Each structure stands twice: as C-alpha cells, then as structure tokens.
Amino acid sequence: MTSRLRQARPPYVGVAILSSTLLLLSGCAESGVYLSFLNPQGPIAAAQRWHLIEVVVLLGVFVALPIFVLLPLLVWRYRYGAKSPRYTPKWQDYLPLEVMVWAGPIAIICVLGFLVWHYTHALDPYKPIAPHGRPLQVQAIGYDWKWLFIYPDQGIATVGVLAIPVEQPVAMRLTSATVMQSLLIPALAGQIYAMGGMVTQLHLKATKPGRSLGENTMYNGNGFHHQKFTALAMPPEEFKAWVRKVRASGVALDARAYKALSQRGTVAELVAALPRASHEGNIYLTQVSAALFPAVVEATMTGTPTALGHVLVAPAGLPAPVVRKTAASSMENAP
C-alpha cells in the first residue's frame, strides 16, 4: 500500500492534467500532496503506520489465516456426499478443544492489549513531542467550512494553509466557533475533535518539507467537503521568510474581516469576500491578538459570538479574557 501510494503520485499528476478543467474550476489542484499516514511525513504518523502494520500482521497470521485455510477445508472435506470421512452427528463436547477455542483468542487479545496500552500512551495527542527547542504554538478555530490557524507568537493567522517548520514540534490548541469538527492531517498525525466552548490539543511534527492534506472529517453542513487545507512543511529559514511575507502582505484581522470569516462559507467564498487578504487561494491575516482564541472559546460558551470587538484590532497589552472553568471545559488538561 505504502509503495503503491508513493509510486502512484507521478501517474496521478497525469490524471490531474486530464481532469484539469474540473480541477481549475474547483481551484483545488492537489497533485503532489501527501494523503495518507501510510506515507508519513512525521514521527507520529510513522509510528501510527508501524503500529497498524504490527496489528495487521498479528491478526492476519493468527486470526485470519487459520480460518481462511480451515473453513474451506472443512466445508470441502465434510461436504454432503463425500464418502470417506467420519461422521459424528452427536459429537458436541470435547474439553481440550473448548480450552483451545478460548485460550487462542485470549492469548491474542493479551498481546494486543499490551500493544494498545503502549501505543495509546506513546501517541497520546496531548503529549508534547520530545522537545527540540520551543514548540511552535498554533491555535486552530473551526468555522463553517474552514479552519483559521492562529500563530499567537507571530501575531498572524491563515486560512487554507498551515505552514510549519520541519523538525520543530507543533503544539496545537483547537476549538470550534460553530458545530463539532475534527482536524486531521493524515501524513503528520491523527485527528482530534474541535468543540465549541472547549479546547482540545494536538501535537505533531514534520520531518521533511512537503505538502500534506489537511481536512475536517466531521460532517458539518453543505460546505463540508470543501473544508480542506494544505499542511505546508518547510525548512526553518523558509518558515521565517514565510512569516515575514504574511506580515507584509496580509490584511489586519478587523471586525469586517472577522465577520467574513465567521460567516458560513468555504475558503473560496472567503477569498472572494476578502480579495486583498488572499494569496494563492489562501487567506493571510495580520495583527492577530493572542487573546482571540480564548475570546472565541468564551464567546461560544456564552452564546455571544459577536462580542469579540476587544480582541480584533490587536491592541498590545490587552488582558486576555479569563476562561471560566466549567464542566464543559474540564476536558482541557493544560493551562
């Protein structure tokens, strides 16, 4: 599967050219994008792939194989009309076989249980990736039908693209300004839900430069299938240059821009609404306050989605709103 996907990419470029009219219409030419964790671009996805292979091999050899060999054999050998084999219509109790029948699955599940325990803890999305300098902070807010990525330390935000430097861990915090969503970048790490009024976390890292598919996997309405983005891994220097570029060419996240952002619509529709902020089909925003993310969590929780005026035009030194601790936010286990 892995090799097939990897090799398959060049031919798909051809297919993409053939259907380029469609692709141009949709504005989403995606050839050269890593789709799957079977072709991992970071350590988390690589570990997940290895875990999958382990489980598949284990189950394939010890569960599927015996049954796939034995069952056809039994059906053939003991078919009605076969002359020779023994026929024991009343044979229904045989302790050694009963023991085996229970012991086999129990043994397999024990081994698997051990694997589950190990990998679930090793690949916990809340667990920071072994430090390699300070992780890049990213805050993701799900809107209908796009993701807003805030870089609080850089004071910028993007829609449609998530740029990250390679080899530096990324610490994401997620929430939703609307309904439940789920953020997945298969080639980098697994998914986590984003829910209104709550904050979830995801840690990931890219090891090589490249473009990976990012998406929402939780159905949230008519534009759901458009809610994709590109996770763009690049060398650290390029990332710095990219941040400078966003700062230079983006527009400030003011009330007007936020209104366009929070309206139901796809990235393409947002691009049409904010032409000055758009670059290569993505949206670049500047002067984004670090207080925006907690303010959105708070506003969603209190049902006042428009009460964001105080965080929109990036005044430095404004105190961040206090996020009240409720049952709803108790999922958050980090400050």
Place this chain on the structure above:
Amino acid sequence: MSYETFRYPGLNLGRAHPEAHDAAETLMFGFWVFMMSDAILFGMVFGTYVIQLDATAGGPGPRDIYDIKSVLIQTMLLLASSFTFGMASLSNKHKGSPPRLLAWLVVTLLLGVGFLVFEVRDFLSMFDMGAVPSRSGFLSAFFDLVPLHGLHVTCACIWLICLVGQIARYGLDTDVKLSVMRLALFWHFLDIIWIAIFSVVYLAGLA
C-alpha cells in the same frame, strides 16, 4: 407450585385468589422488568443532572432556587401516600371489601395530587425568579429530572382514577386485583425515585 412460596419479589396474592395468583406470575414479572428499564431512564437523567450541576452559566444555582420546606412537605406527602397504598394492597389481598380498598385508594390519590400541587407551586415560584429551563444547562437538567418524576406521578394518578372507575364498574375482579398490585409497585418505585431526587438534588444541592 405451592401458594405459600413467593413467586416474585413483593406482595403475592396467595391462596385466597387462585385465578389472579396464577395470572399474576407473568404480569408482575413483566412489570418488574419494565420498572428496571424505567430505572435506567431515570439513571441516565440523574447522570446528566449531576454532570450539569456546575453549568449554571452565571444563572441561579441550587441554593438560589430550592425551597427545602416545600420539598419536605412533598416528601412527607409522597411517603404517606406509599403507606396508604400499602394499606390498599393489604385490603386487596385479604379479602378487603371494595369500599375499604376504595377508601385507601382515594386517600392515596389525594396525597399524590397534593404532592403534585406543591411541586407545581415550586416550579412556578422558580419561574418567577427567572429560573427557567432555557436559562442554563443546570436548569435544563433540573427541569428534565424533577418534572419527569412529576410526570410519572401524574400518570400514576390517572391510572389510580381509572382503577377506581374499574372497581365501580366491575368490583374486585381479577383484572382489578392485578392492576392494584402493579400500580402499588409503580407507586413505591416512584417513591424510591423521589428519595433519590430528594437526596441527590435537594439535600446535596443545599448542603
């Protein structure tokens, strides 16, 4: 099977009512199973209530809206009604004359209605305070759990009225006897649920 052995948990009709006693076997067991399912229903609603306790969203909390005096009166009314229904069950079993059974049933009904009156009065005063279910997650959960019990009691009261009608029409026939036994179980069941509400909602809320 001997009539002396208990066939299902609770009061059995016994020797004096051979026909009803036989028919009761399946019917009473079925009703126990139904109550088991109903108990799960309440369990789930209790669960959401406990989880939503803190979700007051800045609105009134338990201390602001619960009136322990009224709740205590409701509790006493309901406990008393359980006792009177117990007396009704006994007169059902021990060849009680219909008037005696009827009298106990009517007393039970009055106590049940009294409970409902006090409960509704509580709700209305909460509404006056602005504690309406649409105010917060906590109030939503409160107004699911407690009125759900109230709704059950209302149904039980309607059942009781029908039962009185059936006694008037048919006297103490097998169907009536079995109906009294099932309603008795249901009534005590609702009492137990109320004790849980009293403890989990009111006492814990005010503690």
Place this chain on the structure above:
Amino acid sequence: MNAAAIIEQPLGRLGMDSLPFWEMLQHPTEENLINGFIGGGAACVVVIGIVVVCALITFFGKWRALWSEWLTSPDHKKIGIMYVVVALVMLARAVIEAILMRLQQAVGLGGGFLAPDHFAQLFSTHGTIMIFFMAMPFLIGVINYVMPLQIGARDVSFPVLNSISLGLTAAAAMLVMVSLVIGQFSTGGWFGYPPYTETAFTPDVGPDYWIWALTLSSVGTTLTGINFAVTIYKERAPGMTLMRMPLFTWTALCTSILMIFAMPPLTVATAQLALDRYLGFHYFTNALGGNMMNFMNLFWLFGHPEVYILILPSFGIYSEVVATFSGKALFGYRSLVLATMTIAVLSFTVWVHHFFTMGQSANINAVFGIASMLIGIPTGVKIYEWMATMYRGRVRLTVPMVYAIGFILLFVLGGITGIILANPAIDYQVHNTVFLVAHFHNVAIPGVLFGLLAGYHFWFPKVFGFRLDERWGMISALCWLFGFMLAFFPLYALGLMGLPRRTVAYFNPAYQPLEIVAFLGALLIGCALLALLIQGWVSIKHRNENRVFAGDPWDGRSLEWAVSAPPPEYNFPVLPVVNDADAFAAAKEFGVAYQQPDEFVDIKLPRNSAMGPVLGGLGFVMAFGLVWHIWWLVIVCALGTLAAIIVRGFARDTVQTVPASVVKEEHGRWLDAVQHAAAISRAAECDPANEGLAEQGAAGATS
C-alpha cells in the same frame, strides 16, 4: 406555542415549500432540476406505491381481512411476518439510496450531480433506516415468529403489547417515508450529533423527523425487549430448562435484555435534544452550559449495545443453520451460551471507543480500547465453535449455509478491522474516514443482514408452507457476497488514503478509480435485491410443487419443526414436554415425533385488539404534528392516546377459546399428511419431493 399561534397557523410550519419539487419550480437551475427530479421522483414512488397497494386491497376486497386477520391480530406469527414486511420495504429504499450515493461518489470528482444537502439526507436516512427500520424490525420479526415456537409456547407473554410495539415501529418507519414527500429529513447522520442538529444550526424540520422517528421506534423496541425477555423466562414448555433452549432463543434473550437496558439512554438523548429544539433547553448547545459530550455518551451508551442487539440474533440464526445443515449437534453449546452472555455484558463497557478522538486521557482511551478488544474473544470462540460443528459433519451447501460460510469468512475481516479501530492510536487516523464506514458495513452486512437473510430462507417454508426457489436464492446470495466485497473493500483503501466519510464530492483524482469499483459493487447489491424479489415471485408461482406441510423440510433440530408448516394459530395442540436439548431431533431419533396426544383440551387465545393500529396511528399523527408544529393535532392525538389506553383498561373478555374438537381435527389432518408424506434423504431436500418429512437415522444424513 400559544392559542393565538394555533389559530393563526393551523398547519404550523407546513407550506407549499415543504414539497420536494417546490425549489425546482421556483429556481429552475440545473442542479435544482436534477435534485428536484430525484427527490420528487422518490416522493412519487412512495405516493404511487401507497395508492397502488390501497387500490389492490380495494380491488380484491381485502380491507376487512387486512384489519381483522392482520393489523389487529395478537398472533406472534402474524406480527412477526408484518415486522419482516416492514423491514424488507425499508431495505429496498435504503439500498436504492446506497446505490445513488455510490453513483454520486463515483462521479464525484469535483462535484457530481447531487446537491450536498440532498446527499446528506441520503446518508442520514440510509443509516437511520438500515439500523432502526430494516435490521431492528427484521430481527424482531424473526424472533417474534420463531422464538415462541422454539420454547414450546402458544404466544408471547403480552400479545397485545406485541401488536402495539409493531404499531409504533411501523409508525416510525412511516414517518421516515413521509419525510421523503413532505419536507426533508435530517442531514446530521444516523447519530445526529448536536450542536449541528440544534435549532441554531439546523432550524428546518429534518432533525425533528429524525428525533420522533427514533423516539417512537425506541419506545416500541423497549416494549418488545420486555415482552421477549418475559416470554423466555416464563412461557417455556415443561422441561425446557434454560440450558436446553436452542441457541437462537438464547441470543433472543440476550438481545431482549440489551433492549431493556440500552434503549432508555436513546430515549433520553432524543428527548433532551427535542427539549433543546422545542423549548429552548440547553443540554447540548454550545452556549449557556450545554454540553454536546453528554449526547455522545448517552447516544453511544445505547449505540454500542445496539450493535449487539442487531448481531446476536444473527449469531443465533447462524448457530441453527450451521448445526442443521451440517447434520450435527451444535458443538460447544455451553461455550456458545457463555460467549453470547459475555458479549451482551461487555457491550456496555466499550461505548467510549466511538469517540477516542474527543480529547480524554490516554488512560481512558487505553482502557476502553482493551475493553473493546475483549469482545473479540467470545466472538472468536463462536467462530471456532461453528467450524467445529462442521467438523465430521455432512455439510449441505443450501442458501442459508452459503450465507453462513460467506459470513464467517467476511466477518473475520470485519472483526479484524474492528480490532484495528479499537487501537486508539490507529483510530486517530481512520476515525471518521470511509475506513470506518467499510468496517461497520463489514460487520453489519455479513454479520446482521446475511444472518437475517439466512433466517429468511431457513424459516420461510415453516412460515408459508412452501420452500423458496433455490436457484434464485443462490444467485441472490452470491450477488450479496461479491457485491459486498466490491462495494466495501475499496473503502478500506480509500479510508487509509484519508477520504472522510459523508463527502459528497472530492477534489483529488486519486480517489476516483476505487470509488467506481465501489459503485459497481453497489450495483451488484442492487442485483442481489432484485434476485431476491424474483425469487419471491418464482417461489409463489411454484408454491404448490414445493409444499412442505409436514413441517420439517431441513431435518430440523428444535421444536418449531415439530409442527405443521404453517403452524396452527395455537402453535401446539398440546404443549410439548422437553427432555433434551435439540428437542425435536431427539424426538425423531427415539421415534416419538408426530404423536397423537391422549386428549385434547380447549385452548385459550387472546382476542384481536385494535390497540396496535390505533396507538401506532395516533403516534404517527402526533409525531407528524410535532415535526410541523401543528399543536392542535398534537393535543388531539395525545388525548386520543390517553383515552385509548384508559378504554383498554376497562376491556374485559379479552380471551377466545379454540374448542378441543377443532384442535383435534386440525391435528389429525396434519398427522394424516405426515403419514402420507414420503420421508426423503437430505440429497432430495431441495426437490419437490421434499414434503417436509425427513428420513431418519444415519441414512438420512449421508448419501
């Protein structure tokens, strides 16, 4: 909701724009035209279907018979048949929807022809129907018919309640059908997660249809569960101890227990969502203390046991089928009972695996991951026991057996992918992708549906007195098997390639080839359904050659085969006395089957009651009123329901008597037929020679 609103808007939200083709007429764009024609066409099929059925009934003058012999009948056998009819009608609709969705995705690169909203309704109705209105009524119907016969009972414990359950289920199914004609169904999927299904995000009637359909059906199913469990505990024939019950009855018991405990959380979840939508409560909203995670917990606290409610009866059917068509006693009966119980208990401990990705701690995920895998143990045991049953048997490849063997092979794969998904670390990657879709279809189609179809072929001769056509049955079975593989194996690959479920269109050409293969698979499944229809037609045409009145076409092992086909209304002229597991097989072996009892007694049966259709009808109209905010209708129906229940409480004389003489005569006629029937060997069981009497001894089982 006040008096003024009732007077000002007597029809609530109902208006011309509720019709499926209204949008098309108002804004005739190409997309609206296509979707309007599909939606309007589907609505027409429903309306025309109802009109044709009504016309036929009128033409043949069968309204009275329909009412007095079917709708009001408390007979568990007739109720069972009606359940299965509901299930098959709904199956047809949901399969057509599936083919439409597969077609959309096959051409969905960059767009396709369906509007996203239309597609969302399709996947929501498909899932809702397949779970609640296909699989549930199907299995309840089969249990209804078979279980009382297997335990040697005259009927279920509460026959009228049984009829009410059917009424409520049928009303709920009808509500889903009506959503096709008036208004629209939910777009929130079969589990309808809030806050998407809250008024703030979906103000239209869709989620309301979903809420009331599920509420009606869950109430009906709870009552069914109570009824079945009490029946199995209290109505067993003398000597039928628990450990002598056929395995199908055991699975029916476990399923009933699951229904009793698992349906209430669903009722609570849908009721609370309804309170949110109708009265502005805040259970699952984003704001003011609502918490959508409560819904997910409640829903899956129902949803996971539900999976086993669906699959356990099928496991029971497979157990009967494998033992019967291997000509052997079931191997490891006690283990199978234990495994069934284990699955039932464990099913309540795994619900969190439906949302590993919600952000809870690794410890919680690991515990629930391991708990989920534990279910693999008893399931694995079952598969090995079935294989051990075939060992040293005489395996006959009849249609039910083909389903059973196909099931074992495919279900192993489904189980394996289930265990893969039970690994939280992998689930993070494939959750919400079509890998998940492939997995649950991989367990639901071979596991549940193939089992029910196997049961349909297995017991059809018992129910209607003639065998189904074997050739068309085989064609259908093979189409199901290969259609399933073609349709769902590609989805595993697509899921691993990151394709999310519920995607109306996609923009990466890498997905398209596999989507086209999956569409071909869906077409093959459509052929399977067609073959099933043709089989029914052919079988009815040739019914007189294939009669099996003697009642035992497959050399059966349990009590349902010990009576005529179809069985008399009272099931058994004299209640059987059971001395053994596999009661009928033992009776045949010792030559004590087909006995003339010493004396016959009058048999008491419940009288017909209109409670089922009345409560079902009122429930349907009330739900419709609730969906469209037609408050006066809701109030009228609520009072009507109350009145009906009160009137029923005053009903006496609810029992009718079948005189002993009638029983004796009917039984004598059957025994005569048995005596004149030729006992056939198993080689001839699919020939017209099979009159339902099996040759005994080793000679019958070998050739």
